[in-house]
Amino acid sequence: MSDGHSLPAAISFSAPDTWVLSGSWTVLCIGELARKTEQFEQVQGSERRVIDGSKVDALDTVGAMLIDRWLVHPGASRTTYADVEWFGWTPAQDRLLERVDKQGACSLPQAPARSSWLVRLGMSTAAVGGETRALLGLVGECALAFAATVQHPRRARWRPFLHHIAIAGLSAMPIVGLLSLLMGVVIAFQGADQLSRYGANVFVVDLVGLSMLREFAPLVTAIIVAGRSGAAFAAQLGTMVVTEEVDALRTLGISPVEQLVLPRLLALLVVLPLLTMFADVMGVVGGMLMARGRLNVDYAVFIDRLPLAVDQGTLAVGLGKAPIFAAIIAIVGCVQGLRTRGGADAVGTQTTRAVVQSIFLVIVADALFSVAFSLLDL
Amino acid sequence: MADHPDSSKNVIEVRGLTTRFGQHLVHDALDLEVRHAETFAIVGGSGSGKSTLLREMIMLHRPDAGTIRMLDFNVLELDEEHAVPLRRRIGVMFQQGGLFASMTVGENVGMPLREFTQLDDTLVDEISAWKIALTGLEADAVLKYPSELSGGMHQRAALARALALDPELLFLDEPTAGLDPASADGVGALIRDLRDLLGLTVVIITHDLDLLWQVADRVAVIGGGKVCGVGSMAELSAMQHVDIRPFFDTPRGRAAQQDAARRGDVQRMKEGG
Numbered sequence A: 001m002s003d004g005h006s007l008p009a010a011i012s013f014s015a016p017d018t019w020v021l022s023g024s025w026t027v028l029c030i031g032e033l034a035r036k037t038e039q040f041e042q043v044q045g046s047e048r049r050v051i052d053g054s055k056v057d058a059l060d061t062v063g064a065m066l067i068d069r070w071l072v073h074p075g076a077s078r079t080t081y082a083d084v085e086w087f088g089w090t091p092a093q094d095r096l097l098e099r100v101d102k103q104g105a106c107s108l109p110q111a112p113a114r115s116s117w118l119v120r121l122g123m124s125t126a127a128v129g130g131e132t133r134a135l136l137g138l139v140g141e142c143a144l145a146f147a148a149t150v151q152h153p154r155r156a157r158w159r160p161f162l163h164h165i166a167i168a169g170l171s172a173m174p175i176v177g178l179l180s181l182l183m184g185v186v187i188a189f190q191g192a193d194q195l196s197r198y199g200a201n202v203f204v205v206d207l208v209g210l211s212m213l214r215e216f217a218p219l220v221t222a223i224i225v226a227g228r229s230g231a232a233f234a235a236q237l238g239t240m241v242v243t244e245e246v247d248a249l250r251t252l253g254i255s256p257v258e259q260l261v262l263p264r265l266l267a268l269l270v271v272l273p274l275l276t277m278f279a280d281v282m283g284v285v286g287g288m289l290m291a292r293g294r295l296n297v298d299y300a301v302f303i304d305r306l307p308l309a310v311d312q313g314t315l316a317v318g319l320g321k322a323p324i325f326a327a328i329i330a331i332v333g334c335v336q337g338l339r340t341r342g343g344a345d346a347v348g349t350q351t352t353r354a355v356v357q358s359i360f361l362v363i364v365a366d367a368l369f370s371v372a373f374s375l376l377d378l
Numbered sequence B: 001m002a003d004h005p006d007s008s009k010n011v012i013e014v015r016g017l018t019t020r021f022g023q024h025l026v027h028d029a030l031d032l033e034v035r036h037a038e039t040f041a042i043v044g045g046s047g048s049g050k051s052t053l054l055r056e057m058i059m060l061h062r063p064d065a066g067t068i069r070m071l072d073f074n075v076l077e078l079d080e081e082h083a084v085p086l087r088r089r090i091g092v093m094f095q096q097g098g099l100f101a102s103m104t105v106g107e108n109v110g111m112p113l114r115e116f117t118q119l120d121d122t123l124v125d126e127i128s129a130w131k132i133a134l135t136g137l138e139a140d141a142v143l144k145y146p147s148e149l150s151g152g153m154h155q156r157a158a159l160a161r162a163l164a165l166d167p168e169l170l171f172l173d174e175p176t177a178g179l180d181p182a183s184a185d186g187v188g189a190l191i192r193d194l195r196d197l198l199g200l201t202v203v204i205i206t207h208d209l210d211l212l213w214q215v216a217d218r219v220a221v222i223g224g225g226k227v228c229g230v231g232s233m234a235e236l237s238a239m240q241h242v243d244i245r246p247f248f249d250t251p252r253g254r255a256a257q258q259d260a261a262r263r264g265d266v267q268r269m270k271e272g273g
Helices: A037-042 A061-072 A091-103 A117-151 A158-168 A170-197 A201-242 A245-251 A256-295 A299-309 A312-338 A344-376 B050-057 B080-089 B105-116 B121-134 B139-143 B151-162 B181-198 B209-215 B251-272
Strands: A010-013 A018-025 A049-059 A084-087 B010-021 B024-035 B039-044 B065-070 B090-093 B169-173 B201-205 B218-223 B226-231
Touching: A018 A061, A049 A061, A049 A091, A061 A091, A061 B121, A091 B121, A091 B181, A117 A256, A117 A312, A158 A170, A158 A201, A158 A256, A170 A201, A170 A256, A201 A245, A201 A256, A201 A299, A201 A312, A201 A344, A245 A256, A256 A299, A256 A312, A312 A344, B010 B050, B010 B201, B024 B039, B024 B050, B024 B065, B024 B201, B024 B218, B024 B226, B039 B050, B039 B181, B039 B209, B050 B065, B050 B169, B050 B201, B080 B090, B090 B151, B105 B121, B105 B139, B105 B151, B121 B139, B121 B151, B151 B169, B151 B181, B181 B201, B181 B209, B201 B209, B209 B251
Parallel strands: A018 A049, A049 A084, B039 B201, B039 B218, B090 B169, B169 B201
Antiparallel strands: A010 A018, B010 B024, B010 B065, B218 B226
16 A cells, blocks of 8 residues: 555566566655665567566556556557466555556657747737737727717616725725825935935925926826726726636626726726825825924924925826826726736736736836926926 | 455545535435445536545545545654545646646646655656556657646646656546536546546546536435435436435436446447457
């Protein structure tokens, strides 16, 4: 039996043409013998021989397969079960040996050769192209679905829309608030040294206000939401694809875009600017705390100075980016979810892609905004 | 194939098994024996607790009371470490196959071999290809991923993995679920073949009446948390228990029985001639 205290498989050569096998010829006990296969090289395929199994404690398919391979037709010889004299095997073992020999060795299929780098480059380029098309396609489909909803307001899916507002917006507030607060603290802290050296303590307001409102609040919020909601969208839709829920929707005549994508997209479009606004406030509060602690800029002074440092334009520039970021996150998340093919494994892959791609695109978009704003002198 | 000096010995003995899910009593002091080298089927209506019974036997779920003895191990007293030798001696094929989606079929079958034996990689590859061929799959299935397989191929690949370590005891959960009649018949023939060839003890959970007639030596019908009848299909057909009758008195039950009788005649004719 294969329960640990059985003897390992062994083989010895008694008479010139007799192999005596002993021990357990089972998958768990044969490993040691299998590493010393050179001793079978002397076995000649042509000669008549006897295989003695009277000392074998146990035999399983792997043991039988290896006996067949090593002793019955060693090398490439064509001898078969019938050419060997079997001695001392039980009827059941004999049956197994015969069956194993009949099935023969199976040829290992060769893995297809790795294609050249040029082919792979082409394939991955085509994949990127396909993904971009899918992305743009979904944008178009969302626009159509939105137009249809506006025409027939009764078809609007309010419940999922409100649900996603709650999940993506309300539940994200603590983490967004905390991180923006810390961001404001860090910015003020980093600036404090430089500013106090020039006695320009009060300019900490400009530093915190401008950088938070223009850049950091929208970006940090978008990154957090991409990690939270973008990933969730991809995983939800991916699972729905795998479990054929999306196909079910289609056969019921309900557009998956209208039912699944549009509510998520609209919810993020509403939520992300609000979260950005919240992040603005928390970031400035963080800067304010630090300004008083390190630079002796009082709260009152800070608040007095704030409208001079940042105008409504600055606020609008920051908030204006948020809907674009929201669209990127929602569309990328949904596209990656809907492009899931295969099983549970693919859901994870697609989720990862969704997060990486949406953060990447958000930062690219942010850079483009900077270029555009500087050209427009905003 | 291990030698069992006493082959009438019970491979599995379940005694007084009680399982509760909240207020719902699934098993009520259930007793069951599976003998060596038999094909034992467990049947029962949906929600009768047969899948839970299977999960308890393969150490995935702990019953609330009772004992399970399997291959001379007291299953419920084993900790994870001591369960490993037992787990290596049993093979399980899950209803959905349970194949690892990130691995090819060949890697799936080779995984237990790599994990538990000292065989080198080429040999493991050969053995897994051989096992896959044994279950009737084409050689090129070795390189395919589970998502590329049809239902019947999926079941066969799952069976090949369950057989990887040449288990003494094989558990099959709905092995023919979702298969076309030809594939289902093929799986049935395969189970019988393996049992004859390897002397396996097979425990099957199934709804498939044809499979019951085709392969089961003994069948246990579970109803009301207890085993309400054990015996061959022919013996069960004479019992009057309300949970047993549907297997024979419904149109499907009758059809399967007639079909089995017809097959039996053909078999006898072949053997006679």
